[in-house]
Amino acid sequence: MIKLIDLYKKFGSHPVLQGLNLEIEDGKTIVIIGRSGCGKSVTLKHIVGLLKCDSGSIEVDGVDITKLVPLELQEIQKRFGFLFQGAALFDSMSVYENVSFGLRTQNIMTHENDIKERVAECLRLVGLEGIENTMPADLSGGMRKRVGLARAIAAKPQYILYDEPTTGIDPIMSDAVNELILDMKQKLQITSIVVTHDMVSAYKIADRIAMMYEGKIVQTGTPVEIKNTDNPIVKQFITGSAKGPITLENRG
Amino acid sequence: MVHKHLPGESIEQKIEESIEEDKFIRFLGHKVVGVADTLGKLTNLFLQILFWIGKKPIDFKNITKQMTEVGVNSLTVTSLTSLSTGMVLALQTGAASKNILNEPLYVGTAVGFAIVKELGPVLTAVVIAGRVGAAITAELGTMKVTEQIDALYTLGANPVKYLVVPRFLSCVLMVPILTIYSSLIGIMGGYFVSVYKLSIPGARYYHDIIDFMKVGDIMHGLIKCVIFGIIIALISCYKGFTTEGGAEGVGKATTQSVVISMVLILVSDTFLTNILQFFRIG
Ligand SMILES: Nc1ncnc2c1ncn2[C@@H]1O[C@H](COP(=O)(O)OP(=O)(O)OP(=O)(O)O)[C@@H](O)[C@H]1O
Numbered sequence: 419m420i421k422l423i424d425l426y427k428k429f430g431s432h433p434v435l436q437g438l439n440l441e442i443e444d445g446k447t448i449v450i451i452g453r454s455g456c457g458k459s460v461t462l463k464h465i466v467g468l469l470k471c472d473s474g475s476i477e478v479d480g481v482d483i484t485k486l487v488p489l490e491l492q493e494i495q496k497r498f499g500f501l502f503q504g505a506a507l508f509d510s511m512s513v514y515e516n517v518s519f520g521l522r523t524q525n526i527m528t529h530e531n532d533i534k535e536r537v538a539e540c541l542r543l544v545g546l547e548g549i550e551n552t553m554p555a556d557l558s559g560g561m562r563k564r565v566g567l568a569r570a571i572a573a574k575p576q577y578i579l580y581d582e583p584t585t586g587i588d589p590i591m592s593d594a595v596n597e598l599i600l601d602m603k604q605k606l607q608i609t610s611i612v613v614t615h616d617m618v619s620a621y622k623i624a625d626r627i628a629m630m631y632e633g634k635i636v637q638t639g640t641p642v643e644i645k646n647t648d649n650p651i652v653k654q655f656i657t658g659s660a661k662g663p664i665t666l667e668n669r670g
Numbered sequence: 671m672v673h674k675h676l677p678g679e680s681i682e683q684k685i686e687e688s689i690e691e692d693k694f695i696r697f698l699g700h701k702v703v704g705v706a707d708t709l710g711k712l713t714n715l716f717l718q719i720l721f722w723i724g725k726k727p728i729d730f731k732n733i734t735k736q737m738t739e740v741g742v743n744s745l746t747v748t749s750l751t752s753l754s755t756g757m758v759l760a761l762q763t764g765a766a767s768k769n770i771l772n773e774p775l776y777v778g779t780a781v782g783f784a785i786v787k788e789l790g791p792v793l794t795a796v797v798i799a800g801r802v803g804a805a806i807t808a809e810l811g812t813m814k815v816t817e818q819i820d821a822l823y824t825l826g827a828n829p830v831k832y833l834v835v836p837r838f839l840s841c842v843l844m845v846p847i848l849t850i851y852s853s854l855i856g857i858m859g860g861y862f863v864s865v866y867k868l869s870i871p872g873a874r875y876y877h878d879i880i881d882f883m884k885v886g887d888i889m890h891g892l893i894k895c896v897i898f899g900i901i902i903a904l905i906s907c908y909k910g911f912t913t914e915g916g917a918e919g920v921g922k923a924t925t926q927s928v929v930i931s932m933v934l935i936l937v938s939d940t941f942l943t944n945i946l947q948f949f950r951i952g
């Protein structure tokens with residue numbers, strides 16, 4: 419269970435989070451939507467402790483991670499898998515070394531054969547069999563994203579955070595990624611937090627959808643509730659209209 | 671600040687002036703606080719390095735890789751620098767003592783001491799700061815702006831242990847080793863000039879060095895090297911970790927890293943010489 423309580427965060431004088439509250443139940447998939455630059459990636463980074471909030475608290479399984487010292491935080495971080503928006507592959511390492519990295523550093527597997535098997539399995543899940551020896555620089559954008567996905571799921575973490583998993587990926591592969599996220603929930607009871615602009619994907623994978631606007635969550639609900647919302651902000655966003663309460667000057 | 675000035679408004683002007691003064695003091699304050707803040711963060715990074723340095727598992731593969739990068743790949747450029755420095759030193763001291771004493775005296779002593787205690791350590795460190803320090807900052811900076819450092823955290827690897835410790839160790843070990851090597855080359859350069867240009871007998875050059883040089887003098891040089899190695903590793907890693915703003919940011923951080931390391935090496939050399947002399951080391 420993850421609880422974000424009254425989070426505030428400013429970068430310089432630019433406020434990004436302004437009293438954000440969100441609860442994420444175990445074994446569920448929550449999708450966060452919102453305009454570009456509204457602070458979705460920043461929110462995800464707060465959950466794993468990569469960014470420190472100015473005020474508020476973040477509870478992971480009942481522990482407030484904003485109060486932890488670095489070594490304690492490092493233990494909690496092992497429960498998370500994180501797919502970065504830009505994949506963030508280690509470009510001095512091959513795909514194999516990238517995907518197996520967490521397995522080694524967290525001592526999940528020690529036998530090279532087990533590691534090999536797990537890496538191959540993860541790559542197969544993202545539709546990239548047999549590219550173990552390729553370097554990240556030689557991959558296309560969508561392929562990099564999927565290797566990042568394979569790396570995030572390799573250690574079978576309890577929580578997986580996906581920052582735009584289907585952006586830059588073709589529609590067929592996107593759907594495979596959606597299936598993968600659904601599968602992880604059903605087979606392994608993994609809790610997922612997904613940031614996406616892809617409403618088709620959001621409706622398909624979400625148990626709950628949360629809409630972020632001006633540093634807060636303005637509405638959360640099941641996909642059906644969100645589809646039939648009365649909230650003008652959410653309505654404008656999901657229908658993708660330039661007319662409405664959200665104007666182009668309103669940035670996060 | 672948008673402000674309307676009405677004629678004869680002296681109070682307003684005074685306020686404006688005092689705001690200007692205030693700004694200046696604030697500016698100074700910012701600088702002082704900024705420097706103190708950076709020093710604090712550097713100390714923090716240093717303590718973190720000390721904390722992680724002995725923690726198992728020791729990453730031999732990475733350490734070897736970094737040592738090769740710092741050590742082996744810098745051999746050519748350090749050899750060239752110190753060879754020509756040794757030669758030029760011999761030429762100059764030879765010419766100077768010829769002018770004064772009509773004979774090139776104690777050329778070996780001058781070259782040997784200058785190289786072992788000063789030029790060997792400083793030149794090697796400056797070359798390493800330019801070559802290796804820049805590479806470290808550029809690599810870590812790129813990793814920072816492409817979120818690879820964040821990715822390390824989420825995969826359970828501490829960036830200080832994983833990235834900084836191997837680089838720190840290789841700088842601290844390799845700068846002294848390279849200095850020993852390049853000092854020998856420099857002394858050899860001086861030998862060639864002395865023997866073939868100044869017609870000093872080889873044995874004489876050799877004795878001019880050996881008869882006066884003590885273990886303390888060599889320690890003097892080596893202690894400096896270790897400190898310079900620490901400076902290079904700390905500054906370049908810190909600059910890499912604090913890089914912001916994409917490719918342009920990486921470029922800026924790299925330049926700053928090299929300039930700061932070089933200046934710190936030269937400035938700290940003065941202090942170090944004083945301190946070491948105070949403790950009668952060399
Ligand atoms: N490290 C940082 N330093 C300064 N400002 C930052 C930093 N990270 C994010 N921001 C700012 O915070 C705001 C939110 O950024 P964020 O990356 O969370 O947006 P986002 O909702 O993920 O957008 P997108 O959908 O385009 O990915 C932006 O205005 C950005 O400029």
Ligand SMILES: [Mg+2]
Nearest residue numbers: 458459503581
């Ligand atoms: Mg984002």
